[in-house]
Amino acid sequence: MIKIAVDCRMLGMSGVGVFLKNFLDSALSRYSDIHFLxxxxxxxxxxxxxxxxxxxxVDVNPFSLKEFFSFPVKEINGCDVYFNPNYNIPSGIKIPICCTIHDLLFWDVKEISSLIGRWIRILAVKRSYHLAKLVFTVSEFSLSRIHKHLGCKEAIVTYNALRPAIVPVDIPVPDKKYIVFVGNVKPHKGLKELLDAYTGFGLGNIYDLVIVGDYRNFKTAFPEILEYGKVEGISFTGKVSDEELSGLLKNASMLVQPSVYEGFGIPPMEALFLGVPVVLSDIPVFKEIYSGFPVTFFECGNPKSLAEAMERVEPYTETVKTRVRNRILSLYTPQRVSDIIIQAIIKTYNESSANR
Incomplete structure (x- = not known):
């Protein structure tokens, strides 16, 4: 029986944490013939x-000095393969390493971190890319950035998956229609363009704007954006539960995701699954993932183009909602993602064993 060590320290976080939870919830129960540490x-x-x-x-923070110099790896090295859903690899691991590089945002968008923070991440991802027997990523776009910055080592695109927790739930419906934005308040999310489009082109006469996501404790956040919370019709919810997010999405007139950079972009998928129209910036990864869906694209970074796109949005018919939901369930499920990962890990283990 193969034994896989899985680094789960980012469980409960956004982004990587969601990817990890989907993997665990699917793989642990479905692969009973595999032992997991x-x-x-x-x-x-x-x-x-x-x-x-x-x-x-293990109480060791990701990307910490303790992780690098004194991580307890004895039990890990007693396993057959080590899998990390991110690129922070502790030192001292002697078994085959598999890791996931979701994106290279810190490399491509300098404003997202300090110079020191950027170089720490660059060194960490270079190290993990060098050490890993197997690399996963979540889109062809991210794969292209990996090849540009790190080299042409083979990597496997898993895509991301819809969270099973995203199911329709009932919450009180506001009197006024509203637009929803989901994402932490960081420069690459394009929130400034959305706020400019909303306040500058009369959309506040038709819709409220609900901004869902953490907006505190980010060194790279825009403090001036929070001033928009004083504008009538604009509200910041902060981080919400999966159930609350489902309710906010389900009752929205549309979701707008104006990002300038993403590795995948889960919120549009969740909105589409719930039958909510979606407006997206025309960045490469959104064109890759969402071109087969009835979404409305606008010119990235252009508030006027965004306002015009939002004005064109119409509710989906029940036929369209059913077709979209079925397409998502055929392509973006945790079961599909975990199958790709587990089968690739087993293949890597077998190849490593044969070469010993």
Missing amino acids: LIGTSRLESYSHLENVDIQK
Whole structure:
């Protein structure tokens, strides 16, 4: 029986944490013939009842000096393969390493981090790319950036998956129609363009604007954006639960995702699954993932183009909603993603064993 060590320290976080949870929820129960060592915090207790799971509690933050110099790897090295859903690889791991590089945002968009922070991430991703026997990523766009910056090592595109927690729920419906934006307040999310489009082209007469996502404690956040919270019709919810997010999406007139850079972009997928029209910037990754869906694109970084796109949006018919939901369920499920990862890991293990 193959034993896979899975680094779960980012469980509960956005982005990588969602990717990890989808993988765990699908793979642990469906691959009962594989033994898993889960490395992380008390969040892992929900998996402790599974017979094919062992848990190693580790209180070491990702991307910390302790991770690099004194990570407890004895039990990890007793496994056959180490899988990390990100690119922070602890030192001392002697078994084959598999990692995931979701995007190279910090490399491509300098404003997202300080110079020191940027170079720490660049060195970390270079190291993981060098150490890894197998690299996963979440879009062809991210794969192209990996090849540009890191080299042409083969990498496997898994795409991302819809969260099972995103299901229609009932919440009180506001009297006025509203637009929803989902994402942390960071420069690459394009929120400034959305706010300019909303306040500059009369959309506030038709819609409220609900901004969902964390807006505190980010060094790269725009403090001036929070001033828009004083404008009538604009509200910041902060981080919400999956259930609250489902309700906010379900009752929205549209979701607008004006990002200038993404590795994949999950919120539009969630909105589409719930039957909500979507407006997207015309960046390459959105064209890759969403061109087969009934979304409205606008010119990235252009508030006027965004305002015109929002004005063109019409509700989907029930026929369109059903077709979209079925397409998502055929392409972007946790089961499909976990199958790609597990089968690739097994292949890597078998090849490594044959070469010993």
